[in-house]
Amino acid sequence: MKDGELDRVDRHILYYLQQDARGTSSSEIAEKLDLSASTVRTRINKLEERGVIRGYHLDIDYDLAGYPLYTKIICTAPIPERDELANEARQIRGVTAVREIMTGERNVYVNTIGRDHDDLNRISEDLDALGLEIVDEQIIRDEYVCPYHGFLDEDGIDGEE
Amino acid sequence: MKDGELDRVDRHILYYLQQDARGTSSSEIAEKLDLSASTVRTRINKLEERGVIRGYHLDIDYDLAGYPLYTKIICTAPIPERDELANEARQIRGVTAVREIMTGERNVYVNTIGRDHDDLNRISEDLDALGLEIVDEQIIRDEYVCPYHGFLDEDGIDGEE
DNA sequence: GATGAAACACTACCGGT
DNA sequence: ACCGGTAGTGTTTCATC
Numbered sequence: 001m002k003d004g005e006l007d008r009v010d011r012h013i014l015y016y017l018q019q020d021a022r023g024t025s026s027s028e029i030a031e032k033l034d035l036s037a038s039t040v041r042t043r044i045n046k047l048e049e050r051g052v053i054r055g056y057h058l059d060i061d062y063d064l065a066g067y068p069l070y071t072k073i074i075c076t077a078p079i080p081e082r083d084e085l086a087n088e089a090r091q092i093r094g095v096t097a098v099r100e101i102m103t104g105e106r107n108v109y110v111n112t113i114g115r116d117h118d119d120l121n122r123i124s125e126d127l128d129a130l131g132l133e134i135v136d137e138q139i140i141r142d143e144y145v146c147p148y149h150g151f152l153d154e155d156g157i158d159g160e161e
Numbered sequence: 162m163k164d165g166e167l168d169r170v171d172r173h174i175l176y177y178l179q180q181d182a183r184g185t186s187s188s189e190i191a192e193k194l195d196l197s198a199s200t201v202r203t204r205i206n207k208l209e210e211r212g213v214i215r216g217y218h219l220d221i222d223y224d225l226a227g228y229p230l231y232t233k234i235i236c237t238a239p240i241p242e243r244d245e246l247a248n249e250a251r252q253i254r255g256v257t258a259v260r261e262i263m264t265g266e267r268n269v270y271v272n273t274i275g276r277d278h279d280d281l282n283r284i285s286e287d288l289d290a291l292g293l294e295i296v297d298e299q300i301i302r303d304e305y306v307c308p309y310h311g312f313l314d315e316d317g318i319d320g321e322e
Numbered sequence: 323g324a325t326g327a328a329a330c331a332c333t334a335c336c337g338g339t
Numbered sequence: 340a341c342c343g344g345t346a347g348t349g350t351t352t353c354a355t356c
Contacts, residue, residue, distance in 0.1 A: 006226060014221060022183050022217035025349055039324050041350070054220040056183035057306050060175060064213045065167060072262070072270075083303075090307045097307060101233070102300040109233075113309065139263040142244075145218050146251045146258060148274065186332060197342050202333070204340095 006052070009033060011151040013043055014052075018147035021056045059145060062096075067113040069120060070143075074136040075108040075127060082107060085132050092126045094119055106135060167213070170194060172312040174204055175213075179308035182217040220306060223257075228274040230281060231304075235297040236269040236288060243268060246293050253287045255280055267296060 006014070016029045026044065027037040047053045062070055077085045086100045086108050097111040110127065114120045124134060167175070177190045187205065188198040208214045223231055238246045247261045247269050258272040271288065275281045285295060 014219065014226070017219045018221075020217055021219045027349065036325050037349075038326075038351090042323080050225065051222050052225045054222050055306075056181055057218045057220050058175065058178045058182045059215040059218050060179075060309075061212050061215050064211065065175070072260070086303070086305070090305050093311055094309070095307050096309060097305065099233070099304045100302040102302045104299060106299070138265060138267070141261040141263045142247070143260045144247070144251055144258065145216075146256050148221075148255070148257060150254055188332065198332080199334090199343075200341050 009035065009040075009043060010047060010052075013040060013047065015147070015149075015151035017044075017053075018151070062113045067115055069114040069116065070140040071112050071114070071120060072138045072140055073110040073112060073124065073127060073134055074106045074138070075110060075132040075134050076105050077108050077132055079107075081131065085130055088130050089127060089132065092123055094123045108132060111140070170196070170201075170204060171208060171213075174201060174208065176308070176310075176312035178205075178214075179312070223274045228276055230275040230277065231301040232273050232275070232281060233299045233301050234271040234273060234285065234288060234295055235267045235299070236271060236293040236295050237266050238269050238293055240268075242292065246291055249291050250288060250293065253284055255284045269293060272301070 012033055013029055016024050016032070025037075026040040030037045030040040033040070044053070062068075075089075082100055086098050089095055089098050089108070089110055094112045094114055095110055096113055097109075099109040101107040101109065110123075110132075112120065112123050114123065124137070127134060173194055174190055177185050177193070186198075187201040191198040191201040194201070205214070223229075236250075243261055247259050250256055250259050250269070250271055255273045255275055256271055257274055258270075260270040262268040262270065271284075271293075273281065273284050275284065285298070288295060
């Protein structure tokens, strides 16, 4: 129950769920670990409660879904307001991700989708209206999310429970 | 079956799965749409086959998971090799996402996690060894993935509750 | 914590409309 | 394209160790 400590079982669960978060059942994971399905299930619940698992997201090909314009808008926010502005940016329609950067001028990254330039202009205007200064805008060609393989074979360090 | 066309049912399915890709069942979605569960199920399968749904990802709080260093490494790749280099970068341990940008000097973004600076140095070296020139490196403070609400109320879709 | 059992819910697969 | 039935599988809950 220690705060940030994940044991071997937890890490394996994260590893397998990373591959296919919807299609991988507790029983499947249990089989690989030689555990019972209910044990894996309660572990998953605990990982959710502790906040280690924040959610299960859909990976959509927005291009195929009818939104060919995928862009990254780079903004500057005053540090005291950065957190609040980033949060408000999430509510804007067409915003698919927001990243806050610790330091520097380019400290808020906003990913957006749109069908046409009107969509993008509207989003830019909305960001600007919030008080986010837009410093750059780039077209994203492709994006890949990668599983972290270290969850599986990092077992040099462990031994705790 | 048209290529990029999603109808009202498809968009609703995407919308609900965006909220909780693992916990939302076909039957739940079917209920909201007044359809049978099997209809929703075959729709989901088709969306997967067509590639609109690319996968189901786990959203991990890497800080809680024991990886307090979350960074964004910005690289330059020669356009002819950009695609291949971006692909190879995905294989490096600690890389959680890769984004290819269409134009400009800052045309490959790599998100990474690490436990300490040694991890980060190793990743930087690996990227460099591939042939990616590192132009900037920033610490990510926080990241949020946002559902696209337009799937629900795009064009005069009916009532909801 | 981990486990097994029973009730319940979801999925895959079938044919039918 | 949508629906319903069924068999198999996953999940929830509870009692036990």
